[in-house]
Amino acid sequence: MKEIKVTTKTPTRINTFLRDAGIGSRRLIDDYITKNYITINNKPATLGDKVKQGDTVHVKQIAKDLVYALYHKPRGEITGKNELIPNCEPLGRLDKESEGLLLYSNDYRVVDALLNPKYGREKEYEVVVREKATPRVITLLKKGIYTQETQYAPVKSVAIYNEGYSLRIILTEGKKHEIRRMLNALNLTVLSLKRVRIMSFVLRGLKSGTAHILTQKQIDVLLTECGVK
DSSP states (O other), rough: OEEEOOOOOOOHHHHHHHHTTTTTOHHHHHHHTTTTTTTTTEEEEEEOOEETTTOOEEEEOOOOOEEEEEEETTTOOOSSOOOTTTEESSSOOTTTEEEEEEESSSTHHHHHHHOOOOOOOOOEEEEEESSSOOOHHHHHHHHHHHHHOOOEEOOOOEEGGGGGGGEEEEEOOTTTTTTHHHHTTTOEEEEEEEEEEEEEEEOOOTTOEEEEOOOOOHHHHHHHOOOOO
């Protein structure tokens, strides 16, 4: 059994708390709860339970082989579980109309390290737009975009090429439809969007709809970059 002491003062749902602790996705945690793998203060956890400072959580440890893989998601495919990489989940998403690089794993130590914007993990995108982008677009994206729905952090890098109809954007956060919504706020319509890099892992050479299981050397690089090795 793995014991975890709760130190957060704000009551937090058990599946969110354990996800942030690196145990697994909220969906996986809920599955563990229904199988009585989790207790709170020595009592079986139930779906929707919250934990607070001073609580003790125990999780039954499930032996598993850790898998890490890259996948080239085709345009038109919904991000989700993948038969090419069984028993793994995507660490991050791409919307249906986007394509490109996804990382899959069942090692949830890397989830927060990869997805939490406070760590600044880079993701790079190639974007084609209908309207011509001007240098002003670069200035505004680097300042951060505000819409009625949300605030988007400044992009780390942006370049315009192909006479203004293509952009290369590097983000360090990953809000839903972030690039599409930022560019829409600047009156630019996205025609295609492709993620070409996650940290030091690149899409180049990986055909659409195919997966690549990371080698041990690549796994070492991934864990080092995520700060969990």
